[in-house]
Amino acid sequence: MSRGAVKPVVFVVAAALIDADGRVLLAQRPEGKSMAGLWEFPGGKVDAGESPEAALIRELHEELSIDTKESCLAPFTFASHAYDDFHLLMPLYLCRRWWGDVRPREGQAVKWVRPMRLADYPMPPADVPLVAMLRDFL
Ligand SMILES: Nc1nc2c([nH]c(=O)n2[C@H]2C[C@H](O)[C@@H](COP(=O)(O)OP(=O)(O)OP(=O)(O)O)O2)c(=O)[nH]1
Numbered sequence: 425m426s427r428g429a430v431k432p433v434v435f436v437v438a439a440a441l442i443d444a445d446g447r448v449l450l451a452q453r454p455e456g457k458s459m460a461g462l463w464e465f466p467g468g469k470v471d472a473g474e475s476p477e478a479a480l481i482r483e484l485h486e487e488l489s490i491d492t493k494e495s496c497l498a499p500f501t502f503a504s505h506a507y508d509d510f511h512l513l514m515p516l517y518l519c520r521r522w523w524g525d526v527r528p529r530e531g532q533a534v535k536w537v538r539p540m541r542l543a544d545y546p547m548p549p550a551d552v553p554l555v556a557m558l559r560d561f562l
Contacts, residue, residue, distance in 0.1 A: 431507075432510050433511045434513070435470045435513050435514075436512060436514040437470055437479050437480040438516050439465060439467055439480055439484060439518070440465055440519070440558055441484075445536075446562055447538055448542060449488075450534065450542070450545055451463065451533070454530065454532050461546070463545040464548060466488055467479075477494045478494075487529060488528060488534070489527040490526055492522040497519055498519070501515075501516050501557050502514060502516060503553065505550030507549075512550050542558065542559060543559075
């Protein structure tokens with residue numbers, strides 16, 4: 425039985441922000457980053473010693489200048505995906521309540537997208553199953 429190549433597991437948290445019209449926020453990965461140009465759920469890597477929820481609250485603040493709290497983050501599903509050089513483990517939370525207007529702070533384009541239209545936006549391969557689940561759920 426092959427155990428496969430050992431890759432570092434990278435722990436990333438992400439949120440599907442859902443507005444009052446049931447649209448989901450996607451953010452475009454900026455030039456200079458890996459997978460530039462693809463659309464993703466806002467979020468980022470969990471720091472050592474940080475809880476997933478605290479990391480997500482921090483990332484939403486840093487990237488979009490919104491504030492939310494742990495009780496507004498509902499665990500939904502997760503991605504487990506082997507990229508060439510690392511294995512991504514990424515819980516996806518649903519978030520319907522936050523404070524402040526979405527203001528992208530890192531030069532990224534953002535877009536509110538109806539669930540049925542999510543597939544029109546090219547996303548990282550890890551996200552493809554998540555999008556199908558979101559579309560079915562919302
Ligand atoms: N935030 C987010 N990251 C995602 C998604 N799908 C997906 O494969 N990723 C990957 C892209 C990155 O490799 C990693 C997130 O890292 P990050 O956003 O904190 O940091 P980064 O782009 O600077 O990372 P890097 O890959 O350029 O080192 O997770 C997603 O929907 N949202």
